[in-house]
Amino acid sequence: MRHYLIGEQAWDESAPEFQGCLERAYAQKLRPLCQCKNPPVPMYIARLDGQYLVKRMPLTGGAHDGACPSYEPPYELSGLGPLIGNAIQIDAASGSSVLKLDFSLSKRGARASAAEASQASESVRNEAKKLSLRAVLHYLWDTGELTEWMSLWTGKRGWGRVRASLIDAAGQMNVRGEPLSNILFVPEAFHQEDKEGIAARRAAALAGAQASGPGPRKLMVAVAEVKEFAAARDGQKILVRHLPFPFMIEANAWRRLSAKYETELELWGTGDALHLIMIATFGISDAGIASVEEIALMVVNENWIPFESVHEQRLLEKLASWRRKSVKGLRFNLSRDQPVVSVTLAAERPGPVAMYIVPAGAGEDYEAALAELIKTRPEMTPWIWRIAEGDMPKLPWP
Structure with missing residues (x-):
């Protein structure tokens, strides 16, 4: 609590009058202070689905106590980690x-640019200086x-909650x-x-993607759950949930997408409870067709x-099934x-646990990078599952 x-x-967040307090504080632009530590940690108020929620400021999760629900694993x-201060610049005052x-x-120019952009969207050359579409x-x-x-x-996280969280997050981010x-x-x-x-709300939201005469056409960014892919006369149709129209992607870009995201597509096909999330830049032609320029995919569980x-x-x-928080x-x-933490268990004692999964084909360079990563945060207990050595090790609780 x-x-x-x-x-x-x-x-106390359980107080019956707390929602009313948050509504007034939201209108007055007051910043709540979490008292899990002394001095307390600044937070902000978000309005989601008609409710007011207290949320942590960007990059302040590590300032909270490990047992606090607002604790966040070290971004390093x-x-x-490589993006903060480079591709992502945080205003500490506003968050x-x-x-x-x-x-x-x-x-601008020919449609061929879509295939080229799709191929370059995860380029390592810009890993610290700019965000790929997948990184966004x-x-x-x-x-x-x-x-x-x-x-x-x-049972409490459906698409409505996901959508509200994404829109609230995007409101804290500025691009161009x-x-x-x-x-x-x-x-x-x-x-x-x-x-x-x-x-009516959909038409208003999509107005910025409509073709508007000569010159470069402004694109929008879509995040949606893929329902299925279907063949079209020249390429593929991407049908997404909650939309009455498809996104179109030309044949060359579709072939590149299928190759690059083969793993995600394969995983998605293994279970009906899994979701495939797409992020795409797109525009809408004079004929009303939504066409993808660049796209990335991510698979998520139920x-x-x-x-x-x-x-x-x-x-x-x-x-x-664990009652305490885990963070992916x-x-x-x-x-x-390149190694990254798979999951962090924030509330463990004597300190948080950083869980790593080492792929079967990992070599000496991977292991050296992992050792260096672990060394940077000595306050965290590492849990390592090396796939080549067998089944999952014992988890760090009974």
């Missing part, structure tokens, strides 16, 4: 961030706290002089009783936690031959 100082009054252990992107938000998806997921899980949330939320499109969960209202192998999936299944680490721009 968290305790906050808001203005000059102390609050994930692919976020907002400025993102530098390695993909275009406008389109990871940053949205991480900032939206969708990498976190505890068993108390079972404007909030990312201005150009981010996340489909609203469909409800038959609000069909007309949803259609709790919307990302994973990149069956071994990580098994680990997440083990942790799903993400790669951002890093390639698969």
